Amino acid sequence: MSTDILTLKGIRKSFFGTEVLHGIDISIRKGSVHGLVGENGAGKSTLMNVIGGVFHADEGEMMVDGKPYLPQSPKDAQKAHIAFVHQELNLFSNLTVAENLFIEDLPLGAFKQVKYKQMEKETIKYLKDFQVNVNPKTKVENLSMGVRQSIEIAKALIINADVVIFDEPTTSLTKVEKDQLFRIIADLKARNVTIIYISHILEDVFELCDDISVLRDGSLVATMPAEETSRDDLISLMVGRKLENVYPTVEKTIGEEVLRCEHIASGPLVKDASLSLHRGEILGVFGLMGSGRTELMRALFGLDKLSGGEITYKGKPFTHHTPKQAIEAGIAFVTEDRRDEGLLMPKPVEENLLLVHLPALAGKLGVVDRKKGEDLADQSIEALHTKVQNKKTQMACNLSGGNQQKVVLGKWIMHEPEVLILDEPTRGVDVGAKYEIYTIIQERAKEQSCVLVVSSEMEELMGICDRIVVMSAGRMAGEIERSEFEQNSIMEMALAGGEKA
Amino acid sequence: MNEKTAKRFNLSWSRLYEYGVYVIFLLMVIVFAFSNPHFFTVKNAILIVEQSSPLMLGVCGMAFVLMLGGIDISAGANMYLSAVTSALVMQKFAAANGPGGPAVYLIGISTALLVGAAIGLVNGCFIVKFKMVPFIMTLAMTSVLTGIGLILTKAELLPVRASGFQPSSIRVGPVSMVVVIVLIFTVVFHYLLKYTVYGRQLTAQGNNEEAARKLGIRTERNAIIAYVICGAMAGFGGVLSAGQVGALSSNFAKGNEFDIIPAAVLGGISLFGGKGSILPGAVIGIVLVNTITNGLTMMAANPYVYTIVRGVIIFIAVMLDSINYKGELR
Known part of the structure; x- marks a missing residue:
């Protein structure tokens, strides 16, 4: 049991000149369930995509079962018996269940024709192992998300995997479906399959994993057996940076309430969100991926329809507005996706x-x-x-x-907006420019605008905000004043929703 | 909305969509049959099938491009240029070796296939490698192809029959050789799309290209091949159509893409990619389009009405497609 099935040495990876993985060394024991945790943007998914052959590492080497492993494509990973269950579903909704399972390697007959009968038979046999009971001829578009997830997992495992990577597999699952997934994982483990499990939900990680590795800012912070660590230790390892003095401070006063929203629900992700924003205030909204933070901003700006709740703006109801009305009323929205939503890329600056x-x-x-x-x-x-x-x-x-x-x-x-909503304002921005952007934000607040900042970098929010609200699973998980800012408690709140789900 | 009601909702739309085409088809036949006694006859039915045949090849090819979520507006111009080059080559050959004989057919058809495939290859490479928008790329191609065709023919009438290329005069039972060839090709391409690795992977990538790439499916290669098939079939259709008409005017095959694409879409092949099949959908689509033209001609309708009818057909096809797409859980 002590042999390592997968060994990574000095893995580095850059995107557009920014290094996101700074030389990762990690070893995965054969037959173990290895948890991988870290904040958003810590590089978990990137690392897994390197292992899965989706991205190429710029530097470093990998070994599978003692043999060098240099995947050029996902196909190479499959050949090395490494399966990857992606965070988002990669099924083809227009094809049948059987076709989806075999699309990479369709069984062919004498005339190079797809042998549907054989494929469907194998599908039934195969899905039985996963306790999924669907007709192989059903098109995937007619199935529920949970069944789709099971099929996705079944599909990843069809290659007789020795190593299976799960990237946040539980995000779209119900409790029952999640239990079923855990059973599958236990089953795989019993068959001596090695599992790498990425999740935000620390409870799950403790329940499943033998070893846990923590990634922070593209570096491996620690790897340890699960029994030797605790939830609190993990959290401080995940966030454990010292706050450097990279945030400007500006003298300003906070005035009356400008925007208030109560019990907002919108789309599938925002369930019950309330917040109030005052003149001259910088309010941070923290939440993990899928917590509904971006969707709440979209709803406030009128991009998405509200399915419940009320918005009051400057003392008047402001609920079913269009983005145009929001702009006219003095609300501005800087989206997280600068490339597609923020700028006309091929047009001049002016x-x-x-x-x-x-x-x-x-x-x-x-x-x-x-x-x-x-x-x-x-x-x-x-x-x-x-x-x-x-x-x-x-x-x-x-x-x-x-x-x-x-x-x-x-x-x-x-x-000259009165309310400035910023979604991930410093994503993909270098350190120097970050400081300048923080200064701009502070100055807006000084000039009595209200600023709402959404960020997955907690440190950044703690540096610039007067108050932080934490969202989790579409609800407000807590609110903290500047004087009480503390990383661990914010992270606790953000993770709290996961336990209930 | 829970899943069950969502499904029922989808089902009712897809029902309307699925049978909508048949209903229109039936209504048209009834209206035409009552307005002209010669419409509802075997002779006229054969005529419609004969007329539909060359375009059916275009529909077969277009099915591959549409499956991908692409489009090829240059199909009509491709038919024109392929027919022109093929006719010129046959003319030269006939001048040297005398008209007629299987050699003329072989040379004529292979020229058209080659020219068509080459056009498809250029379309496909630019669209795939340079990420050009298919609509604009093939629109530009249309203009270029038409121009080359006009230069080659000096915009004069180009005879085809003189070289001995008369595929519609070779009869197989009640129909011509053209219909038989097209039927065979239709079945082959249906098979290619439904029962081969290439066809299934093309369908998959038309639904979710990103996922297909992650699985290591060769999406770029598949896409280029789809455009080549589309081009080659347009070329083939072009030369067969030229053989039926007997001579090429500068208006030959003009705007045929707007019969081919709506026919495919009416037959259930989605403009959004990943949906539909050649048999029976696309076949019914093209026969429907030609039945309407034929019926209008028999009613001695004002020729300008065709243009309006063509517009309405495109509108109905695209509207049904959009409704169907929207109501679907992806």
């Missing part, structure tokens, strides 16, 4: 900057005052220290991440 404020620049006949626009664009570039060579010819896609974000911020700030 055009991007003026996008929101454009209607206000129009004269009586609807003609835009170009001179005024140019001046405003110049002012914005100067005020935010955006590095732009030529605002008329340089395209947004040619700017660095930090400068792109400043353009997005600039276009909203030009419109």
Whole structure:
């Protein structure tokens, strides 16, 4: 039992010049269930994708069963008997269950034709092992999420895997389906299959795992047997950074309430969310992936419909608004997806900057005052220290991440919003630009705007916010004032929802 | 909405969608049959089948591209240019070796297949490798192909029959060789799409390309092959159609893509990719489109009405497709 089935040495991986894995060394014991925990963005999924052959490591080596392993594609991982159950489902909803199971390696007859009969027979036999009772001829689009998940797992295991990677497998499962998954995992373990289990839900990790590894900021912090650690130890290992002095401070006063929402429900993810936002306040919203934080912001801005609850804005009900009405009322929304939602990438900086404020620049006949626009664009570039060579010819896609974000911020700030909603404002932004973005946020608050910041980096929220609310499973899990900020308790709250689910 | 009601909701839409085409088809036949006694006859039915045949090849090819979630607007122009090059080659050959004989057929058809496939290859490579939007890429291609065709023919009428290429004059029972060839190809392509690894993986990637790539399915190769098949079949359809008409005018096959694509969509192949099949859907689609044209001609309708009818057909096809797509849990 002491032999290692999988050994990683010095694995490094960069995306677009930013290193996300800084030389990971890890060994997985044969036949063990190995838990992998860490904050969002700690590099868990990236590491697993490297093992699964989806990404190539830039540096480092891997060994499977003592033999060198250099996957070029997911196919190579399969050949090495490594199966990967992805976080999101990778089924083809237009195909049948049987087709989905065998799509990579369809059984063929003498005329290269797919042998449906044989395939369907094998599917029934095979799914019996997983206690899934579906007709192999059913199209996947007619199945519930839980059954789909089971099929996804069955599909990953069809290669006779020695190692199975589960990346957050329980996010879309009900309690019953989750128990079933755990039974499957126990079963696999009994057959001496090695399992790598990634999850946010520490209880599950303790229940299932023999060993636990903690990743933080792309480095491996610790690997230890599960009996020798506790939940609290894990949490401090996950978040255990010292707060450096990278956050600007500004003297400001917090005034009356501007925005209040009560018991908001929207879509599948936001179930019962309430918060109140005051003039001059920076309110942080923390939550793990899937906690509904982004969806709550979308609902506040009017992008998604409310299915329940009320929003009050400046003392008046403001519930069924469109994004246009929100903008007119002085609400701005910087989305987390700068590339697709925040910027017109192939358009020059000036055009991007003026996008929101454009209607206000129009004269009586609807003609835009170009001179005024140019001046405003110049002012914005100067005020935010955006590095732009030529605002008329340089395209947004040619700017660095930090400068792109400043353009997005600039276009909203030009419109002088009273409520500024920022979703992951510093994602993919380097440290220097981060500080400048924090300064911009602080200055907006000083000028009596309200700022709502969503971030998965807890440290960042603790650095800039006056108050943090924690979301978990679509509900408010708690609220903390600045004087009481403490990483472990925030993480506790964020993880709390997972226990109930 | 719980799952059960959602399913029932979907079912009712897909019912309407599935049978909608048949209902329209039936209604059309009844209306035409009452307005002209010559419509509901075996002779006319054979005529419709003959007319549908070359376009059916185009529909077969288009099915592959649509399955992928792509589109090929250049199918009509492809038919034109493939027919023109093929006719010119046959003309040269006939001038040297005398008209007629199996050699003329062999050379004519292979030229059209090659030219069509080459056009498809160019389309596919640009769309896949440079991530060009299929609609615009093939729209640009349409213009280029039409231009080349006009230059080659000097915009004059190009005779085809003179070389001895008359596929519709070779009879097999009550129908011509064209119908038989097309039937064989239809079955082969249906089989290719439904029962081979290539066809199933193409269908899969049309549904979820990202997942297909993660599984190591060669999505780019598959996509390019789909465009090549589409191009080759358009070319083949072009030369057969030229053989039926007997001479190529500069308007030959113009706008045929707008018969081919709606026919495929009416037959249940989704513009959103991953859905539908050639048999029986696409076949019924193309016969339906041709039945309407035929019926209108018999009613001696104002020729400009065709344009309106064509528009309505496209509208109905795309609307049903969108409704069906929206009501579906993906």
